[in-house]
Amino acid sequence: PAADATIRWQLLDSVDSTNIELMRSVGAVAESGIKVCLAEQQSAGKGRRGRQWASPYAQNIYLSIALPFSEGAQKLEGLSLLVGLVLVETLEGGGFSGCTLKWPNDVLLDGRKLAGILVEIAGDLTSECVAIVGIGVNVLMERPEDAIEQPWTSLLLSRQAGVLDRNLLVARFIQRLLDSLEVFRQEGFSPFVPAWQRRHGWQGLQVVVEAGTTRQQGRALGVDARGALRLETDSGEVSLHGGEVSLRLE
């Protein structure tokens, strides 16, 4: 059971990026199992598509978890959505309400960006690979940061009476993630679809999805068992996969 899994911890004062740090030791992870990296600050925190993640000292959670997947990368479909869901459930358990998910994997609170998730995959994509799950959660941050170009918030700014102890939140998140991964490894994302959709901020709403030069407009129906966004368009239902797409309300 997940509770017995051996976890190696790396606790750092400062790092370029917790994901990059784990990338450096991917070989060891493939051999000996789960490794967690936590830092008080990141000098080069990463978002998706080369974007920056603002990571001021001792204010937020900067956490990456390296997970060996012997089944290969095709088994990882939906993993980043699962991580978002587990994070929202952890925050709800910590007394925060009003967290929603924006496909594929943003976590919003009061409609503002609270957390980012970056899943990277290293190794042989057809067999032995390591998934590096990175999360940044704004906990105590109150001041604007240069790297943030969109509405954001933190748990402290929400003024809700929830848990602000970063260590406790991290411990609960990891416990919950490892438990959920037991199911995910067997059955994939499909058992988590209803719970994800309950927290979907744009469920049933008209949205515009932009991927490079193409643009799709439609009603967000939810997600499928592979984590794709289901969209009802004028020409029928389409499924959009994550990656190079960005989503906004119409």
Ligand code: ATP
């Ligand atoms: P989007 O959220 O715009 O759809 P994305 O999902 O690709 O894009 P991420 O990679 O999750 O974005 O995050 C990077 C973006 O998040 C940055 O461009 C910046 O605007 C914003 N950002 C950076 N640091 C923080 C932070 N600490 N809290 C909230 N937002 C941040």
